[in-house]
Amino acid sequence: MGNQISRLLGAMCLVRYSIGTLGTVGILMLAGCGQETSSSDTNGANSTEAPAPSSSRTAAAAADVPRNSEREAYFGDLHVHTKLSFDAYIFGTRSTPDSAYEYAKGQPLAHPGGFSMQLDKPLDFLGVTDHAMYMGMLPEMDVATSTAGQHPAARAMRAASSPAERIAAFQGMFLYLSQQIDGPDDLLDAGVVRSAWQDTLAAAERHNDPGRFTTFVAYEFTASGSEQENLHRNVVFRGMGPDLPFSSMDSSNPEDLWDWMDAQRNQGIEALAIPHNSNGSDGLMFELAQVDGSRMDSAYAEQRMRNEPLVEITQVKGTSDTHPLLSPNDEWADFELMEVKVATAIPSRPQGSYVREALRNGLLMEASEGYNPYRFGLIGSSDTHVGAGSFDESNYWSKVGIVDATPVQRGSVPMPEPDAEGNRYAGGGIATFETWGASGLAGVWAEANTRDDIYDAFRRKETFATSGPRMRVRLFAGYGLDEIDMRSADGVTQLYARGVPMGGDLLGADGQFPVFFVSASRDPASAPLQRLQVIKSWVAGGESHERVFDVACSDDLAVDPSTHRCPDNGARVDITDCSISEGLGAAMLSSFWRDPTFDPGERALYYVRVLENPTCRWSTWDAIRAGVAPRESLHATIQERAWSSPIWYVP
Numbered sequence: 001m002g003n004q005i006s007r008l009l010g011a012m013c014l015v016r017y018s019i020g021t022l023g024t025v026g027i028l029m030l031a032g033c034g035q036e037t038s039s040s041d042t043n044g045a046n047s048t049e050a051p052a053p054s055s056s057r058t059a060a061a062a063a064d065v066p067r068n069s070e071r072e073a074y075f076g077d078l079h080v081h082t083k084l085s086f087d088a089y090i091f092g093t094r095s096t097p098d099s100a101y102e103y104a105k106g107q108p109l110a111h112p113g114g115f116s117m118q119l120d121k122p123l124d125f126l127g128v129t130d131h132a133m134y135m136g137m138l139p140e141m142d143v144a145t146s147t148a149g150q151h152p153a154a155r156a157m158r159a160a161s162s163p164a165e166r167i168a169a170f171q172g173m174f175l176y177l178s179q180q181i182d183g184p185d186d187l188l189d190a191g192v193v194r195s196a197w198q199d200t201l202a203a204a205e206r207h208n209d210p211g212r213f214t215t216f217v218a219y220e221f222t223a224s225g226s227e228q229e230n231l232h233r234n235v236v237f238r239g240m241g242p243d244l245p246f247s248s249m250d251s252s253n254p255e256d257l258w259d260w261m262d263a264q265r266n267q268g269i270e271a272l273a274i275p276h277n278s279n280g281s282d283g284l285m286f287e288l289a290q291v292d293g294s295r296m297d298s299a300y301a302e303q304r305m306r307n308e309p310l311v312e313i314t315q316v317k318g319t320s321d322t323h324p325l326l327s328p329n330d331e332w333a334d335f336e337l338m339e340v341k342v343a344t345a346i347p348s349r350p351q352g353s354y355v356r357e358a359l360r361n362g363l364l365m366e367a368s369e370g371y372n373p374y375r376f377g378l379i380g381s382s383d384t385h386v387g388a389g390s391f392d393e394s395n396y397w398s399k400v401g402i403v404d405a406t407p408v409q410r411g412s413v414p415m416p417e418p419d420a421e422g423n424r425y426a427g428g429g430i431a432t433f434e435t436w437g438a439s440g441l442a443g444v445w446a447e448a449n450t451r452d453d454i455y456d457a458f459r460r461k462e463t464f465a466t467s468g469p470r471m472r473v474r475l476f477a478g479y480g481l482d483e484i485d486m487r488s489a490d491g492v493t494q495l496y497a498r499g500v501p502m503g504g505d506l507l508g509a510d511g512q513f514p515v516f517f518v519s520a521s522r523d524p525a526s527a528p529l530q531r532l533q534v535i536k537s538w539v540a541g542g543e544s545h546e547r548v549f550d551v552a553c554s555d556d557l558a559v560d561p562s563t564h565r566c567p568d569n570g571a572r573v574d575i576t577d578c579s580i581s582e583g584l585g586a587a588m589l590s591s592f593w594r595d596p597t598f599d600p601g602e603r604a605l606y607y608v609r610v611l612e613n614p615t616c617r618w619s620t621w622d623a624i625r626a627g628v629a630p631r632e633s634l635h636a637t638i639q640e641r642a643w644s645s646p647i648w649y650v651p
Contacts, residue, residue, distance in 0.1 A: 062210035062450040070492040071445040071462070073472040074454060076125030077104065077389045078218060078442050079234055079276060079315060079381035084130040084196045085220075086177065088385040089138035091401030095387030097128045097203035103388045105213055111397055113405030117388040120525060121470075123441075124449050127218035128200060129234045132247030134177060134188065135219070136196025151187050179249055194244060201241050210450045217241040221273065223252040230280040230342045233257065233308070234381075238270040238455045253291050255300075258307040272458060274379065276312035279320040280342040283352030286374060288361060301371035310458060313355050313465045313643055314380040314440035316390070316399045317342065317432070321609075321643060322356040330535075330548050332611065336467070336638065338435040359605060359646060360537045360544035367539045367603050377461025377503045377645030378607070380440025389441075391468040393638070394578070396438045396618035404433045412619035412634070413626045425631065434634055438618055439467045443642070445474070445501065461503025464608075466642040469526035474519045475502040475608045475644045481515040482592040502607070502645040508600055514649065518551055519590035520610035526640060527612040528585020530554050531566045534593060538604035548609075551593040554586035564596075571613035573637045575630060578616035585613045601651050608644035615640065 081088040082095045092112030095103075103109040106122035140146050141154035148154055153172050174180075176187045197219075204215040216236050223231040231254055235245065246260040254273075261271055278285035290296055313320050318338030327333040341348045351357065355378065362374030382389030383399060390397045398404040407413035411434035414424040427433070443464040444457035457463060464473045478499025484491055495517055500506050506514055522529050532552035538545055550559050553566035560567070571584045589610065598604075614637045616624075623630040630636045 058205075058208050058210055062448075062452065065211035065448045065450055067447045067453075069447060070496070071447055071457075072449075074124035074214075074444050074446055074449055075441050075466075075470050076123050076127075076214070076444075076454075077382050077384075078127040078129065078216065078236055078274065078379065079220075079312065079383045080104075080126060080128050080387060080389065081130055081220075081383070081385040082128060082387045083139055084136045084200065085385065086131060086134045086138045088130075088387075088401065089142075091385055091403050093386050093401050097130075097200050098206065100128050100387035101126055101203060101207035101213075101215060105207070109386075109388045111386055111388070111405065112401035113397070115397075115405075117386070117390070117397060120392070122213070125214035125216065125442075125444075125454055127216035127234070127236050128203065129218045129220045129236075130196070130200065131222045132193075132219045132245040133222055133249045135193050135245075135247075136199070137187075137189065137192055140189065140192045148187065148189050148192060153187055188249075190244075197241075197244060208451065211448065214449055214451055214454055216451065216455075219245045221246065221248060221254075221257050223248040223254060223257075225252075225282070225284050227282070228341050228344060228346075229282040229284040229348075230277045231275075231284060232277060233273040233275050234312070235261070235271055235273050236455075236458070239451060240269055242269055255291055255303075258303050261307045262303070270455075271307075272310065273308050274310045274312050274381075275308060276315060276381070276383065277317050277320065277338075277342060278311070278353050278355065278358075279318050279323075279338055280340065280348050281353050282341050282346075283349040286352045286354075286358035286361065288352075288365075296365070296369075296371070296373060298369075298371040301365075301373035304373045305375055309376055309461055310379050310463060311355055311358075311376045312381050312440075313378045314467050315383045316436045316439060317383060318435060318437070319439065319467065320353070320355050322354050323350040325350050326354055326357050327546060327548075330546075332548075332609075332639065332641075335641070336435070336437045336439065338432055340432060343432070356535070356537070356546065359607075360546060363537055363539050363603050363605060363648075364544045368542070375648065377458075377463045378465045378643050379442035379458075379463050380465035380467065381442055382440065390438050391441060393438045393468065393616060393618040393640075394621050396621065398433060398436060404436075407622035407626055410434060410436070410622075412622035412631060413628055414631075434619060434631070437467070437638075441466045441468065441470065443470075443473070461645045462501050463503065464642055464644045467638075467640045469523035469612065469640050469642075471523050471526075471529070471610055471612075471640075471642040472521045473608050473610055473642045473644045474517070475606070475647060476500065476517040477504075477506045477514050477606065477647045477649070479509055479512045479514060481517050484517075486517075486590070500647060502647055505648045505650050508649065508651045513594060513598055513600070516551075516593045516595070516606060516647075517590070518593055518608055519588065520608070520642065521588040522586070522612070527580060527615050528554065528571075528587060529589050530569055530571060530585055530611050530613045530639070532589040532591065533609045533611070534595075534606050535609055536595065536597070536604060536606050538597075538599075538602050540599070540602050547597065549593075549595075552589040552591040554589065554613075555584055561596075569613070573614050573616055575616065575620055575636050576624070578621060578624060580613060580615055603651060604649040605646040606649070607646040608642075610642050612640040614638070 104126040108118040358374040362372040366372035446453040476499040
């Protein structure tokens with residue numbers, strides 16, 4: 001039973017100590033929740049058909065939206081949970097898909113902890129991604145007169161008062177969520193799930209406003225391995241959604257999800273899946289074999305890339321770019337790492353868990369086997385479970401409602417008194433809340449803010465990820481690009497005409513060496529930029545390799561040609577008040593760059609990383625406001641960053 005509980009907690013994105021240390025506040029709020037209106041009739045039946053993907057009004061509006069052939073940068077979040085997710089509801093969340101969209105458009109939203117959340121600037125697009133498994137069931141179980149509310153598991157949760165009773169009730173519920181019950185599921189109400197899904201579809205339709213704000217029908221496929229390895233994906237539809245989503249209760253094998261997506265596509269329902277939190281997958285997210293252990297082949301690679309062209313590289317539960325053990329020569333590899341499997345104190349194996357290594361392995365397979373299952377673009381998103389992403393380190397509310405709403409709960413401020421084991425911080429050293437952060441955002445380059453335009457950007461992988469700030473990143477590769485005058489009005493048009501943007505393939509050309517145009521602009525509401533980098537991976541001698549090149553420096557500094565590094569620009573943070581150095585850093589960095597190690601016969605890929613000047617981490621902000629010293633085991637400062645999707649060089 002202990003391992004079963006651990007696996008469920010992984011799906012819920014809780015940590016083990018939440019039950020013991022914070023369970024009296026946050027584990028099962030059903031006993032103290034307000035009564036909800038039943039989302040199904042007394043028989044749980046609901047035959048409402050899914051709404052059309054776009055009404056004639058929004059379709060006509062999209063056709064009239066002005067377009068920019070040089071493309072604009074749009075920012076959004078494709079990983080948002082509301083009360084329709086079983087775990088979010090238990091965390092006290094009562095936000096709906098409608099209120100999540102309103103928040104993304106700039107409206108305030110109440111946090112379960114009793115304060116208000118609001119963005120300083122609206123987002124451009126959003127996808128609500130509630131868990132498909134038991135979607136809408138927890139609010140229904142909180143209604144005593146509903147069919148689900150009369151189930152023994154629901155009555156036990158509403159009646160639970162002590163931590164022990166709540167844990168016992170939770171254990172009983174787990175058997176249903178994990179489908180380890182004997183016989184048919186007598187709790188799951190397909191009518192309730194269908195009604196919740198219809199609510200999701202209808203909310204996306206209501207809030208889609210072409211040219212101003214784009215919504216996507218979406219959900220989370222919450223699959224885990226046998227030992228709680230994270231295999232979660234978010235499924236995002238181009239337009240219309242299916243009658244019901246495919247969930248991990250149908251199968252926990254992502255390959256079955258892809259089969260279902262292919263079948264939906266054959267019926268005209270286009271979608272893509274986005275893996276997330278590979279850092280907590282214990283190496284299973286980017287394995288070198290299929291789920292059943294059999295050898296990968298070209299059919300597998302084609303199906304995976306057809307259905308998973310993107311990966312979420314950063315979110316609240318850490319960054320999955322790389323790890324110091326995998327990139328020992330990258331001084332910036334130790335960034336917002338969550339090094340355990342989700343909701344445990346069990347270390348997650350780095351190999352197979354990080355994006356950069358997967359990209360390298362894909363290159364190697366392409367060179368040796370002729371196929372590449374890891375030719376993906378990059379995005380970020382939040383994974384908020386309160387309907388509202390937290391992207392600002394100075395205004396951070398973490399993720400899971402009343403469970404981590406306060407600095408003490410999330411381990412940045414010591415408890416008033418040490419616990420029985422002498423621990424000063426909540427969690428006794430096994431918590432992961434303190435490793436989470438205010439991240440991330442999905443960026444796209446699209447001709448207009450419409451579903452079709454943004455989805456097309458997803459498909460061509462003209463996407464980038466940020467750790468929260470709205471930095472804009474561009475990457476092009478081609479031959480003779482440095483002949484383009486970027487001061488001219490049509491400079492970007494020429495880049496598109498003569499090169500390929502991020503997400504594309506650059507084919508080798510006899511006797512020619514590629515030129516890369518790399519640029520990044522700062523978020524005016526965040527810190528200035530410090531350095532612009534190109535990360536290269538390549539195959540030589542039957543092995544994959546990587547190297548980091550600084551290609552543009554702030555403050556008129558020059559890259560050292562021997563180390564390919566910018567000098568330190570001297571930017572510092574005063575951690576007594578989080579003030580930063582004035583007058584240092586850049587509003588924009590750009591460069592035409594040639595790879596000094598280029599070999600026209602070697603497969604390679606290139607992607608951009610841009611770093612801001614250092615700023616305070618959220619945990620330091622928490623400590624300052626509480627009047628205590630920052631926790632010594634945590635980084636006091638961070639360097640916010642953004643990553644582009646790669647460009648692949650094909651000899």
